[in-house]
Amino acid sequence: MTADEARNVIIQAMREVAPEVDLGSVPPEADLREELDIDSMDFLNFIVGLHEKTGIDVPEEDYEHFATLQGAIDYVVRRSGAAA
Numbered sequence: 001m002t003a004d005e006a007r008n009v010i011i012q013a014m015r016e017v018a019p020e021v022d023l024g025s026v027p028p029e030a031d032l033r034e035e036l037d038i039d040s041m042d043f044l045n046f047i048v049g050l051h052e053k054t055g056i057d058v059p060e061e062d063y064e065h066f067a068t069l070q071g072a073i074d075y076v077v078r079r080s081g082a083a084a
Contacts, residue, residue: 001054001080006073013049017042028070056080 001007014036021036033043047058047066056079058066062077063077 001077003073003077006080007069009053010050010069010072013046013053016044016049023069026069029068030075031067032069032072033067050076054080062067078082 011084014021014023018036018038021038023036026035028035032038038046043063043066051057054076056076058075058079062075064071066072
């Protein structure tokens with residue numbers, strides 16, 4: 001999966017949890033939870049949605065990679081390559 005594909009799937013998964021958010025306006029290194037004002041349940045629902053869209057399992061110890069949009073993109077690209 002390319003970085004653009006990963007970004008798109010992350011945006012789709014986040015829109016299902018918080019349809020009002022605009023990830024296009026979020027700087028790549030900004031704290032996602034803070035920028036999007038999402039709580040821990042929204043975050044978990046986002047991770048579940050991401051798994052449903054990509055098949056990538058995200059163990060709890062890897063949640064830190066999703067602190068920023070860029071971190072999430074990098075993680076999805078890396079894990080999709082490992083799964084292929």
